[in-house]
Amino acid sequence: MIFALFLLVLAAAVVAYVMARQRATALSSAAGQRLHSRPQHHGLHSALWVLIAGWGALIVLTAVGEALIQRALMARISDALPDEGPLQWNLVLSDARSFAQGAVSSEMDPLRERIAGAFSWMNGTRLWVTTLVTLVGAAAAGWWTYKGITVEARARVQSETIIRRGLAVMATVAVLTTIGIVFSLIFETVRFFNAIDWQLHKFLLGTTWSPLSGVFEGEMDADKVGIVPLFAGTLMITLIAMMVAVPVGLFAAIYLADFANHRVRAVVKPVMELLAGIPTVVYGFFAAITVAPLLRDTGESLGIQVASESALAAGLVMGIMIIPFISSLSDDVITSVPQSLRDGSLSLGATRAETIRKVVLPAALPGIVSAIVLGVSKAIGETMIVVMAAGQGPNLTGNPLEAMTTVTVQIVALITGDTEAKTAAGPAFTLGFTLFVLTLLMNMLAQRLVARFREAYD
């Protein structure tokens, strides 16, 4: 119903567009002079106001109506069951609502039936009011803009203002979402630190990570929340991944940009980018089922002890996953180094290799560094591969052949584990926040580096 109304307003906007445009055209030929704004601008102006009025009324009434109904029904329920708590009241309300909508509810009694009846009536009324106000609003907006069409009306300027504000609102939504997420991270992190009495050194430097063992609701044992083994694992696996991805990706990019002829390039580049489209969960079981046993068997035949879940297996496969990010971005920046610089170097008798090493790569360096930073961020944040291939136990070791765990794996373990959310959320959010800060610092460092080594070309 709401969706149909949404479409109806859209249709009304189209009608308003056509009508306003026609009126403006007619006005222009009748008055025999040029309009300030062209007919389609008048149409656009009218359509925009119809959308604002119609959709605005729809959204506001739906939200407000929902809240009003909720409050009215809750008031009735709490009057009927003064001895119960909010938990029970909510249960009654949801039962009544599902009954009213024809679904099966957990149990029925007279109260629930009464509430269900009230809900049906209120909901019906809300729908009618919403429909009426929306349509009247849209029509009024259309009529008002239609009447406002004159020779000197500044419809173009006004509709451009509306569109500009609309764009600004969208940009604000994106920013506010980010800020909201960061604040919720900070909030939970502060709660977690309160639970361990702000013993930050134990969190940052502790070597035991077992936050949920033997704790009660909302409480934490500061001696068991050391993140060192987790970050050691993350860094080790990231390092292995980058040792695979950076050379392969960068050299592939150099080959594609400067040596491959266009036919090879036309095949190889899309295929490499296809690698980026493989879901990481596929890489994950590839690592766990194929690579890890292969490493273990190879290790055995060489007389080296390799765990069946190892940081090496996860890192290698993660490196393969990151190759296309590095190669594709580096290829773009290397290709965008102007041909004139290559010509200049070649014309001085430099070989192609010298040209690439001494002119092209320095000029492309900022882009290459940001490609690598993006790769590192991907590696740090990657979860599926490490969950399957690297192990779960927080094991502090420098040996890549042993099982290790990472920050992201522990977040997964906390959230999907059977500890209730309230206790598990604290450490999970705190790990997420720490990860976020780490990535942020790394990006800032990378930008610093880029600014220092930048060789600008025009």
Next chain:
Amino acid sequence: MNDMRLIERAVDMDDIKISARNVQVYYGDNHAIKDVDVDIQDNTVTAFIGPSGCGKSTFLRCLNRMNDTIDVCRVEGDIHLDGEDINDKQVDPVQLRAKVGMVFQKPNPFPKSIYDNVAYGPKIHGMAANKAELDEIVERALRRGAIWDEVKDRLDAPGTGLSGGQQQRLCIARAVATEPEVLLMDEPCSALDPIATAQVEELIDELRQNYSVVIVTHSMQQAARVSQKTAFFHLGNLVEYGETGSIFTNPEDERTESYITGRIG
């Protein structure tokens, strides 16, 4: 008097630096240069003129095999530098380009310091045994590029920060730093203002003392000002080639005359 002229001619004949015979260039299916024969003399400025798309730049790029870098481009015919076929399999284009320098239409300094721009070629070719020698080479090249006085106090500043005219003179200095024997210039002044153009033209005239200079230009006045020999290209053909004075005052071919007087082009 006539005897003197004869002797001069004889010297000229001996001093042919580059001789091209029957040169054809194809871009894919497009026949861009047709049957070009030309002799370029040493210590002379030779100008290539002609309307846009006539192939003069393409022909210029044949002389240091820069067309090798374009996949679809194919060059046929004989081009001899000091009697040696430059398209021979034995000839390394890298070594050829060390002998035949090039300056491009748009100034293309590397995103490096002024010093490093000029030192780039000498370093690659191992021309300096130590820093002092390199300093000397750089200074000499910058002086020859007529830009030393403007940049001597800021050799560490980026080359890309110079003005357009300074950048182009820096590129000329960079090209002469490797001690080439021939200097190819592809419309070196088209991105420059009149003052910078005058400076570069003056420089070209000085460079003639040591090099054979070949310059592609759209400006007939420029060709008349700086060159001793002029070649007129039209639709991939070399229409006329001779003393600059006679090309401009007394052209033999009517297409040359039409172009010079502004009727085609």
